[in-house]
Amino acid sequence: MTVTKGLEGIVATTSSISSIIDGVLTYRGINIDDLAENATFEEVAYLLWYGKLPSQSELNGLLKQIGEYAAVPASVLESLKLYPKNTNSMAALRTAVSSLALYDEQANDMSKEANLRKAIKIQAQIPTLIAAFARIRDGKEPIAPKQGTSIAHNFLYMLNGTEPDQVAVKALDQALVLHADHELNASTFAARVTVATLSDIYSGITSAIGALKGPLHGGANEAVMVMLEEIGSFSNVEPYINEKLANKEKIMGFGHRVYKNGDPRAKHLQKMSRELGKLTGNMELYETSVKIEEIVTGQKGLKPNVDFYSASVYTTLGIPRDLFTPIFAISRASGWTAHILEQYDNNRLIRPRAEYTGPVDQKVTPIAQR
Template sequence: MDTKNIGLRDIEVADTKISDIDGERGKLIYRGYDILDLTKNSTFEETSYLLLNDDLPTRTELEEFKQRLIDARDMPRQMQSNMRNWRKNADPMVMLQAFVVALAGYYDDKGENDEQINYQSAINLISKMPTIVASWERVRTGKDIVDPDPRLSHAANFLNMLVGEKPDAETERIFDICLILHADHTFNASTFAAREVASTGAHMYSAVSAAIGALSGPLHGGANHEVMKMLLEIKSVDNAESWVKERLNRGEKIMGMGHAVYKTYDPRAQVLKELSKRLAKKTGQPWYDITEVVEETTIREMKKQKGIDIYPNVDLYSASLYYMLKIPPDLNTPIFAISRVAGWTSHVIEEKFARAAPKPVLYRPKATYVGKYCGPQGCEYKPIELRQ
C-alpha cells in the first residue's frame, strides 16, 4: 500500500473557501483573513458570521446576527430535566454528543436540503452548545443551572453560566480570543467527519454530532486535557525540566508539542502563549511558567537527541489558560467544540450547497482488501460440526 494514503494524508478530497493552512510559514486563514489579525480586531460572533457567510458583516448585519445568537441560547427545559438523570461522572463529550443530536427532535429536521433551515440550525448549535456544556457542569456538581444572560457577549455568557460569576473585561476578551482561535482548522478529523455525514444528506445535528465523536478521540481533541494532566503531575517549575527529560529518554511523547501540518510555530499557539502569560500574571498561578519550561526543554532535547525541530501546538498553552479560567480539565475538549462548531456548521453548509459538483456527492473512498482468499470462488462454507 502507498503509505502516503494512510489516514488520507495529503489526499485532496474537496475544495473549500472556508479556511487554509500554510504549514511551512505558520499561517492560518479564515475566509482570506489571517487568524492573527482576527484575534486582534474581531470577536467570536463576528468571526462566526465570517465563517458562515464568506465575508465580514456590516454593523447592521453583525447586530442582527448577534441577536439571532442571543435568541437561540436557551436549551429546551425537557433536555435540562433529562440531563439531571445522567450519572454525574459521565464523559462530558459523550453527554455533548448525545444532547446535540437530540436537538433535532426539538427543531425542524425536515429541511436537510434547505439552506436557510441549515443556517438556522447552525445558529442553534453555535448558541446552544455553550448552554449544554455549562448546564452539565452545574448539574454534575450539584449546582443550580444558570440561564443565559442576553446582556452578555457569547464569551462572557458562557463563563457566567459555567461558574456563576460574570467575568471582568480582560477575562472576557481572553476567552473570546480563545474561541476565535479554535473556530476552524480546515479538513481536520472532526470537520471531515461532519462533511462526510453531510454528504449523505443527513441533517445538521447528525453531522455535528459525528464531528463531536471524532473530536472526543485522544489523537484529535483530547490532547489539551492530557496537557493539563501533565502540568498537574509536574506541579512546579523546579520539576519541569527533569520531568520532560525523563519522558523523552523513555521515548515517550510530550503532549502539546508537534503538529501534523505546521512545520514551524503554530500561529494559534503564539497567541495562546501570550494570553496564558497575561492570565498567570493576573491570577498568580504557576501554570504558564511550568508550560514554558516544558516547551523550552522539549525543543532543546528533541534537537539534541534526534535533530528534530519541534514546536508547540494549540493544545500546549490552551490547557493552562482554560485551567486559570476555572474550567475543569475534562471540559477542555467540550470547550474546543463550542468554538469549532462555527467551523463545522460552515463546512456542512458548504458541503451541501456550495460544492462545485452539479449535485451533492456522497463520499465513498475505496479500500484495498488485504484479507485472505481461499481460491477463485472464495472460501468454502463448512457446517459448524465439520469445522476444526
C-alpha cells in the same frame, strides 16, 4: 493501489472557508493574527458562515438570533440530569447535541435557509449545554442564558452564576476566535463525511464532536492539563519530560499533521497564558509550560500546537479541565457548521477505498467444526 496512511497530504475537497498555506492560517483570506487581535468570536462565526465580516447591524442581528436560540429544550436539560455520575463531558455533549435534533422541527429540512438557521442555533445552544452539564455534575441547577451578551460572556456567566470579569471574557473570546476553524482537520472531515450522505446537520455535528473528543485531536488540551498536574512543580519538568521522551511517549500539545514549523495560533495562547499568569500573580503554570516547550522543541524539534498553552489559559480562568475540549467544541461549532453548509452546496458522497490485506479464498466451515 497506493495507500496513504492517515490520508496525509491528500487533498479531499476544495473549500473557501479557511486555508493553511506555508504555515499561515487564514479564515476567508484573513490572517488569524489579524482576527485574533481585531475581531470577536461572533464576527468570526459570521465570517465563516457568510464569507465576509458583518457590518454593525448584521452583527447585532446575529447576536440577537444567538440570544433567542441559546435556551435549550427543557427535556434536554432534564435528560442531562439522568446521565450517570462521572459521565465524560464530551460524551455528554455528543449525546445532548444529538438529542437537540429530536426537538427541532426543522431537523430534516434540507433547505439552505433551514440549514443556516440550524447552524446558528447549534452554535447558540452548545455553550448552554456545556454550562448546564457542568453545573448539574456539581449538584447545581443550570442557569438560563442571558440575552444580549457575547458567547464568551454568557458561557462564563452560565457556568459560574456570576457576572464574569472583562479580562476573562476577552481571553475566552480570543481563544474562541483562534479555535474556530482549521481546514480539513479530523472533526471537520468527520462532519463533512457524515453530511455528504445527505444526512442532517445534527448528525454531522454529532460525528464531529465524537472525533474532536480524541486526545490526538481536541482532547489534547485536557491531556496537556493532566500532564501539567502530574508534573506538579517546575523542578519536576526536566525528569518528567525526559522520561516520557526516553520511553517514546507522546508529549501532548506538541506536533501537528500540517504545521511542521509551528502552529500560528500557539503564540497568541502563550501570550495570553503569560498575561493571565501575571494578572493573577501566579506564573507557575506558564513557566512550567515554557520549560516543557524548551525541552520538547530542543530535543525533538516539535513545536507546541493550539492545545498546549490553552490548558494553562483555561486553568487560570478557573475552568475545570474536563471542560477544555467542550470549549474547543463551542468554538469549532462555527467552523463545523460552515463546512457542512459548504458541503451541501457542492455535494458528492465521500467514499474512499481500502486496500484489502486479509485472507483470500476462505470457505464457511460448518459451525460444529470451528
